[in-house]
Amino acid sequence: MKLQLKIIFLVLKFVFCFLTEANGKDDENEKENERRIQHERLSEKVLRKPTVSEITSAISDSEVYQKIQVERLQQFMYIAPYEVAFIETLNAYKTLSSRPIEFSTNDITTLTSKCDDGESLNNRILTQIKFYRKLQEIHCTNCVFLKAALAQGEDDLKDIVHYVYLMIDMSYRGGFIVSDWLWKLHVQLLELKKNLLDTSKLPNDCLPEMKESLRKILTECRGNNYIINDDPLPSDMSLKMDDQKYRIFFFDNYKLRLGIDVGNLLLNHLWRLLREFTEKITGLLFRWTCIYPIIEEEINNLSKQYTSGEWPKQPFKHIKLHKVLLDIIKAKWYCYIWIHLFVYQKIGSRAQYYYDMLIHVINAQLNFMYTDDQTFNDVLILLSKIYTPEDDKINTTIELLKNEVNRILRSVTGPNYEYKEATISYELINKKTKRFKDPKFLHDHVNSLKHFVLNINSDMDKTSLSILLFYIRGNQFTDFVFPNE
Structure with missing residues (x-):
């Protein structure tokens, strides 16, 4: 009898272990399938720009x-x-x-x-x-x-x-x-x-x-x-x-729908997004507050033009405000991606869940954040191909983001500004991530990115960055007729 009970116990133990392992494999397969779907969604959004x-x-x-x-x-x-x-x-x-x-x-x-x-x-x-x-x-x-x-x-x-x-x-x-x-x-x-x-x-x-x-x-x-x-x-x-x-x-x-009206084109209330640029969690050694006077001057110019009744006759006269705001929104978004990849690479596989979360969040944001400029598309292409923290494409992406953020900041502030480059504070990131031992930093970082985009989306009355860029480009073509012969 004891022998029979022992055999039954061993059989049940085997079945339990088998089912547990099978369920574990199913869970892993499900996670891998979801990861693949999210990456494919990124690649499907990319536009091909011929040279x-x-x-x-x-x-x-x-x-x-x-x-x-x-x-x-x-x-x-x-x-x-x-x-x-x-x-x-x-x-x-x-x-x-x-x-x-x-x-x-x-x-x-x-x-x-x-x-x-x-x-x-x-x-x-x-x-x-x-x-x-x-x-x-x-x-x-x-x-x-x-x-x-x-x-x-x-x-x-x-x-x-x-x-x-x-x-x-x-x-x-x-x-x-x-x-x-x-x-x-x-x-x-x-x-x-x-x-x-x-x-x-x-x-x-x-x-x-x-x-x-x-x-x-x-x-x-x-x-x-x-x-x-x-x-x-x-x-x-x-x-x-x-x-x-x-x-x-x-x-x-x-x-x-485009959602374009007078308020959207005048960027009503968009000055409120400036508060988002004081956040230090990114580790970016750049004082976003230096941009305030530049934007404030452009807002005043546009406001005076509208008050005087001249804006409808020359809606592109102060288009610099639209360009600057579009650039710094993208620069801030790029910084979030930049820092996340940097920390993900350092922490390793324990941060995989949070990187997958980032890709999911980016997909959710694309309807608002997407612009058809080449850099944005290149970033999406690279992210769609990065699956592990050991991937060499992380370094390529970080370098691309670094160069683009630096270019934007120089173009906004002008060539003579004392901070000529935006650099990463390794000391700050080390402090925030407890020397890369705690991936919780990435969880907070993704949530911060979500709130940043939600706030800007609200301030822009859901006028996407793609539409904003579309309006800006309207200043580039006069009496344009596409040739037909």
């Missing part, structure tokens, strides 16, 4: 694109999958062109798929250029109807404001550029809508400069065969987005 030589190579055998200024195109050309519904909406758009551009089934597949390097890159660049030509064709058609509405002044002001907003929205979703004249028109219309409390009509001749800009761009549109002669206009001269197709698409995808 000048890659664009030149792609168009070298195509006479159609010989008038393209490659250096100018490369500034805003990024390759990424578009929504199928967006591409199909543009493809169904009826324009005033005698030779409308149409996307083939292969074009749609290319535009809605992730771009791979290699042989497909040339085809993707050419298809992307065709896509930009289609956006330009639609934009030229919209300008025809906008010109008629402004000339007559009979449409409701709110309809004109919304129409211009949709023109900008289409360019943003398409990764295209918006010329400064359209931004100026949008700003002036927003101000009119805000101040005209007793009428919903557009005052006659209130925007003569815009009408002249429209005349010039329509001349360019006709010269590039994007539109036929627009005089006389089609019988239906009311504002339209191809029989409401794009309006329907916009409202079906309302959660992706």
